[in-house]
Structures are given as C-alpha cells and as structure tokens.
Amino acid sequence: GAVVSQHPSWVICKSGTSVKIECRSLDFQATTMFWYRQFPKQSLMLMATSNEGSKATYEQGVEKDKFLINHASLTLSTLTVTSAHPEDSSFYICSARDLKGANTEAFFGQGTRLTVV
Amino acid sequence: GQSLEQPSEVTAVEGAIVQINCTYQTSGFYGLSWYQQHDGGAPTFLSYNALDGLEETGRFSSFLSRSDSYGYLLLQELQMKDSASYFCAVNRDYKLSFGAGTTVTVRA
Numbered sequence: 001g002a003v004v005s006q007h008p009s010w011v012i013c014k015s016g017t018s019v020k021i022e023c024r025s026l027d028f029q030a031t032t033m034f035w036y037r038q039f040p041k042q043s044l045m046l047m048a049t050s051n052e053g054s055k056a057t058y059e060q061g062v063e064k065d066k067f068l069i070n071h072a073s074l075t076l077s078t079l080t081v082t083s084a085h086p087e088d089s090s091f092y093i094c095s096a097r098d099l100k101g102a103n104t105e106a107f108f109g110q111g112t113r114l115t116v117v
Numbered sequence: 118g119q120s121l122e123q124p125s126e127v128t129a130v131e132g133a134i135v136q137i138n139c140t141y142q143t144s145g146f147y148g149l150s151w152y153q154q155h156d157g158g159a160p161t162f163l164s165y166n167a168l169d170g171l172e173e174t175g176r177f178s179s180f181l182s183r184s185d186s187y188g189y190l191l192l193q194e195l196q197m198k199d200s201a202s203y204f205c206a207v208n209r210d211y212k213l214s215f216g217a218g219t220t221v222t223v224r225a
Contacts, residue, residue: 006159032211034213041218042217042218043204043216043218044215045215046212046213046214046215049211049212093160095160095213097211105150105162105165106150106162106213107162108159108160108161109159110159111158111159113157
C-alpha cells in the first residue's frame with residue numbers, strides 16, 4: 001500500500017511554544033489529507049481536512065487559529081500547534097487518500113505524540 | 118452528525134472467533150471501513166464494504182447491511198498478535214468518522 005510519513009514521531013515542548021508536524025505522502029499525490037487527534041484509549045477525532053492549494057476545512061469545535069494547517073504541495077501537509085498548552089498533549093495522526101482512483105483506503109502516518117510541559 | 122456504536126472490549130482465547138458489531142447513524146453514507154490499531158501505532162486498513170454482503174480477506178471478514186445500518190468484523194483463528202483496538206469507520210464522501218474502538222485481548 002501507499003506510504004504516508006509523519007514527522008516527528010514524538011515531541012516534548014514547553015507551554016506557550018509552537019510545534020510543527022509534517023505529513024508526507026511518499027508514493028502518491030494526495031490532494032486531500034486529514035488530521036486527527038487521539039486521546040489515550042479513545043477514538044480518532046477528525047480535526048480538519050487539508051486541501052492542496054486552498055484553506056483547510058476545520059471540524060466544529062476545532063480552533064483554526066490554534067491548529068494551523070498548510071498544504072503547500074500534493075505531497076506535504078503541515079499542522080502547527082500554536083501556543084501549546086498541556087491540554088494539547090495528545091497523539092496527532094495524519095492520513096491521506098488518493099481520491100482520483102477507486103481506492104477507498106486511507107493511509108495513515110505513524111502519528112506524533114505531543115507532550116506539552 | 119453521525120454516531121457509531123461498537124463494544125468497548127472483547128476477550129478471547131487463541132484460535133477462537135470474535136465478531137465485533139458496529140451500528141451507525143449518518144447521512145451521506147458511502148461505506149463502512151475497519152481499521153486495526155496497536156498500542157502507540159497508526160491505524161492500518163483491514164476492510165471496506167460499500168455494498169451489502171460479506172467481504173473476506175484471509176482470517177478477517179467484514180459484513181454490511183445498509184438497510185439495518187449495521188456491520189461487523191469477524192476475526193477468525195485468533196492469534197496473540199491480533200490483540201489491538203479495532204475501529205469501524207463510516208465513509209461520508211471523502212471523510213472517515215471513527216467509532217470509539219473495540220479493544221480485543223487474546224489470551225493464550
């Protein structure tokens with residue numbers, strides 16, 4: 001299957017700082033990528049849909065000014081957690097789908113475990 | 118909005134068969150997917166049903182009844198490595214909405 005690479009796999013940062021997470025599709029062009037957040041033992045909650053060359057679409061309740069998403073190319077989307085606080089500590093996962101074909105499988109990155117201290 | 122319900126935990130012994138049910142309520146339904154996630158890892162795709170019926174992939178099978186808004190994942194010949202969380206997810210156009218997940222624990 002297709003490969004989605006997410007970096008970093010884990011990060012510890014101080015409160016008030018910003019953290020950038022990268023998501024790359026390595027062997028296909030992803031016009032659309034998705035960012036999820038997952039708390040321990042809970043489900044994946046969709047935060048936003050990232051569209052190449054246009055603004056991201058955020059789910060209800062997700063602060064767009066706090067979670068900045070940029071999808072500058074067909075293979076790269078970034079999520080920046082701005083002014084991070086301890087409650088932002090979570091597992092962030094990106095996924096990409098090749099929407100041009102009939103393939104309905106979503107490919108996930110390895111996830112980024114963010115700890116804000 | 119949408120909602121999905123699946124059991125929170127299932128425990129079974131090696132070699133057994135486990136069925137994880139998923140009921141859903143949503144608009145714009147395209148299909149039902151199943152994903153496996155080991156602790157600390159990324160979800161991996163297991164199966165997808167767009168039409169009613171059974172899809173079989175090795176030891177794993179998935180079933181969908183659109184009229185009943187119901188599906189299930191069947192895990193056969195359970196192995197220790199199958200201990201993980203299993204999520205059903207509704208495909209709404211291009212988005213996936215996940216259930217809360219079922220933790221499957223396989224005992225020797």
